[in-house]
């Protein structure tokens with residue numbers, strides 16, 4: 001939430017220079033308040049887990065938020081029951097005439113496929129095109145960040161020799177960026193991917209900025225300069241045990257899988273890991289909701305985007 005101060009208070013400039021959000025009285029007076037409308041396009045097979053993880057972060061705000069959960073209608077879900085989808089989910093067709101303040105598109109375990117071989121790719125392209133017209137800001141996670149960078153900007157994804165798997169130190173790349181407000185200079189984020197996007201490809205696109213990266217796991221946060229699209233390669237939303245679940249799952253399948261890095265105490269998979277990224281996750285989502293959604297979105301949604 002911004003600090004509200006009199007219009008000409010000298011502290012205002014000092015705080016502004018420190019990237020502290022200060023709102024002058026005249027702006028505050030003209031702000032109308034209504035609940036934010038956020039859609040979550042859930043592409044994960046483990047939909048209930050992901051819903052919980054995202055709602056935990058999106059709920060950590062003084063703002064009222066109305067959520068609509070979406071699943072792709074062109075994909076028949078194996079791992080989520082029809083009843084669950086019927087009860088709690090809508091499809092793009094149900095909402096495409098509406099406007100939203102924010103959209104979150106989750107990761108998906110389809111990295112081994114080319115984008116065009118993902119069975120809901122055409123539908124996803126329509127949703128991403130719609131988001132440019134009818135959503136104030138869209139937050140893309142992991143595979144969705146690769147899909148969004150490819151669809152909107154032609155940035156390719158590359159296979160990695162070895163899965164990036166673990167909890168890695170990340171740093172910020174830019175000063176005075178609203179999405180990074182309050183971030184530590186170094187912070188931890190879970191990464192779990194077989195593919196990557198590359199700095200040199202993103203640097204070719206004038207509309208994009210790399211905001212955060214990691215020496216170990218590469219590009220982390222990319223955003224369009226107008227803040228309407230945010231692409232995040234890691235899984236800050238993961239629970240403390242999610243990487244353990246993925247590790248145990250792949251071992252049980254007989255796959256060769258390395259221990260997730262910087263995760264199990266003493267690298268001993270018998271010991272329970274603890275999270276080192278939760279405060280970062282909360283800050284990332286609350287900064288996005290506040291600065292990229294709430295402060296930008298028009299009161300009369302349909303009239304202004």
Ligand SMILES: CC(=O)SCCNC(=O)CCNC(=O)[C@H](O)C(C)(C)COP(=O)(O)OP(=O)(O)OC[C@H]1O[C@@H](n2cnc3c(N)ncnc32)[C@H](O)[C@@H]1OP(=O)(O)O
Pocket residue numbers: 043044045046075076077078079080106107108109110111113117118119120141142143144192193194249
């Ligand atoms: C890079 C990232 O974004 S990371 C995020 C992805 N990570 C995760 O999803 C972690 C959780 N997932 C899992 O643990 C596993 O996918 C499981 C255990 C749920 C299922 O694994 P498996 O039995 O090996 O595969 P299964 O044949 O059920 O298909 C898995 C999923 O792949 C996706 N998928 C596979 N092929 C396609 C395709 N051609 N088009 C679209 N989606 C596909 C689907 O989402 C499918 O699950 P769903 O039908 O329930 O949506």
Ligand SMILES: N[C@@H](CCO)C(=O)O
Pocket residue numbers: 108109110111192193194246
């Ligand atoms: N996080 C994913 C990577 C595969 O897309 C998993 O291991 O399930």
